[in-house]
Amino acid sequence: METTFAPAAISLSPEEIRRYSRHLILPEVGMEGQKKLKAASVLMVGAGGLGSPLGMYLAAAGVGRIGIVDFDVVDESNLQRQLLHGTKDVGRPKLESARDRIHDINPNVQVDLHPVHLTSDNALEIIQDYDVVADGTDNFPTRYLVNDACVLAGKPNVYASIFRFEGQASVFGAPDGPCYRCLYAEPPPPGLVPSCAEGGVLGVLPGIVGSIQALEVIKQITGAGDSLIGRLLLIDTLGMQFRTLKVRKNPDCPVCGEHPTVTELIDYQLFCGITPPASTEETEMSTLPEITVRELKERLDRGDDLFVLDVRRPHEADIATIGAPIIPLHELAFRLDELEPYRDQEIVLMCRSGARSATALRHLQAQGFEKLYNLKGGILAWSDEIDPSIPKY
Amino acid sequence: MTETTTVTLYIPTPLRGFVGGDSSVSVSGETVSEALRQLVTLHPQIKTHLYTEAGDLRSFVNIYKNDDDVRYLNGEQTTLQAGDVLSIVPSIAGG
Numbered sequence: 269m270e271t272t273f274a275p276a277a278i279s280l281s282p283e284e285i286r287r288y289s290r291h292l293i294l295p296e297v298g299m300e301g302q303k304k305l306k307a308a309s310v311l312m313v314g315a316g317g318l319g320s321p322l323g324m325y326l327a328a329a330g331v332g333r334i335g336i337v338d339f340d341v342v343d344e345s346n347l348q349r350q351l352l353h354g355t356k357d358v359g360r361p362k363l364e365s366a367r368d369r370i371h372d373i374n375p376n377v378q379v380d381l382h383p384v385h386l387t388s389d390n391a392l393e394i395i396q397d398y399d400v401v402a403d404g405t406d407n408f409p410t411r412y413l414v415n416d417a418c419v420l421a422g423k424p425n426v427y428a429s430i431f432r433f434e435g436q437a438s439v440f441g442a443p444d445g446p447c448y449r450c451l452y453a454e455p456p457p458p459g460l461v462p463s464c465a466e467g468g469v470l471g472v473l474p475g476i477v478g479s480i481q482a483l484e485v486i487k488q489i490t491g492a493g494d495s496l497i498g499r500l501l502l503i504d505t506l507g508m509q510f511r512t513l514k515v516r517k518n519p520d521c522p523v524c525g526e527h528p529t530v531t532e533l534i535d536y537q538l539f540c541g542i543t544p545p546a547s548t549e550e551t552e553m554s555t556l557p558e559i560t561v562r563e564l565k566e567r568l569d570r571g572d573d574l575f576v577l578d579v580r581r582p583h584e585a586d587i588a589t590i591g592a593p594i595i596p597l598h599e600l601a602f603r604l605d606e607l608e609p610y611r612d613q614e615i616v617l618m619c620r621s622g623a624r625s626a627t628a629l630r631h632l633q634a635q636g637f638e639k640l641y642n643l644k645g646g647i648l649a650w651s652d653e654i655d656p657s658i659p660k661y
Numbered sequence: 662m663t664e665t666t667t668v669t670l671y672i673p674t675p676l677r678g679f680v681g682g683d684s685s686v687s688v689s690g691e692t693v694s695e696a697l698r699q700l701v702t703l704h705p706q707i708k709t710h711l712y713t714e715a716g717d718l719r720s721f722v723n724i725y726k727n728d729d730d731v732r733y734l735n736g737e738q739t740t741l742q743a744g745d746v747l748s749i750v751p752s753i754a755g756g
Contacts, residue, residue, distance in 0.1 A: 318756045406756040431753035434674040452752045454720040467675070469755055502750065506674070507684050513728045513750065598678065602706060 278303040301490035308489045309333035311398035315366040317474030318404030318428050320352040325482035327370040327377045335380040338362045349471035388533035391417040400488050402426045408455040409536035415448035419523045424488050428481040435477035435503040438496045445497040450518040455540045559641040561649045575610040579628045580619050588658045597624045618643035665689040666741050671748040679707035694737035723750040
């Protein structure tokens, strides 16, 4: 892709020429490509697992201006994969530690911070100001928001996504190229595809996939090589297989097709079937019978005849358990017979935080079970309020 | 007896738990639909992840024959040759 800025107006200082010498001697980059990088601006959406190698390599490569959208603070559980942030940064806003790390790598880079949730109200305004967007968010609503905003604003969207041991990368929103909706017209219903927080992710995986994302950004800017436009790279790190599949531009695509119906940004939470947090809480409180960890502890100590079922996966119980038997949520539908003996008894469902057990509770309600309780806050709350020796994960 | 067409079906990480942990499964069928039906017969737990209650393939699950999305071939009626590789490519959103 030819970028729109004029590298002729850009020059490299002697310090920059020394710094970028290994690029400058590559014919595919050279002085012209390096000047394009210096003139370019890239918006990173998310400064997490993918954003870490992305931000560090773009900075090292000499991209002139990097914008970062993130609102999170660094948590200990981020450190296993998010190398932008160090142990000393726990509790700091990710934007700040990302900026410090990027400036440590390359002080020539201008870093613009956007401490906001990307929303339909601000996305176009933020994206407008950049040449290339790199989507490294962790949820479906933002994926569709970034896609639609990039198509509407005419910005290439260098896409990458990860789960457990598997990654995907592509370039969407390029002129004549497909967009994310051409590949996936609709999001999965909430809860069906677990997040990295629920399903786990190998720490090295975002290192690989985010580096590929950085490479594709650099190719977009310099015009070098064949980009992933129209191709989806699939990375299976357990089998260590890399494959590319074709992604076609869908003529009926509601955003980038011949007769688009989405001509402005929509409500992406709604599009992804997610009810606003406030009303979800109300619904859950009104329809989900709950028990607190303190109530459960009291009743167990009293010797009440409660059946506590843990719906996490068995390997999670290796990390932390209160000793309850396990039927993982995804096996529940096929193992109902094991619960039949407890049908007339009170059943308390528990998981890590209370989210999966809420899903399990609704499922069992639909199967006619009546005396059900969701353990509020899950084993995390048990660790906080009852037994601090149980590790939190 | 007619020879059956056997193809390799790649299972992505999120769905491997439903097929006993395998990264691929050998299935036979003359069409994509037949091959997927055999997968679901062999591994019933995967069914709700691929199909809606009405029996349609879920819109966020893409099926590829070799490197082509079957939506741009003949959909589930796309015919298979021995040695073809089918892939289930679900959407993932982690970052």
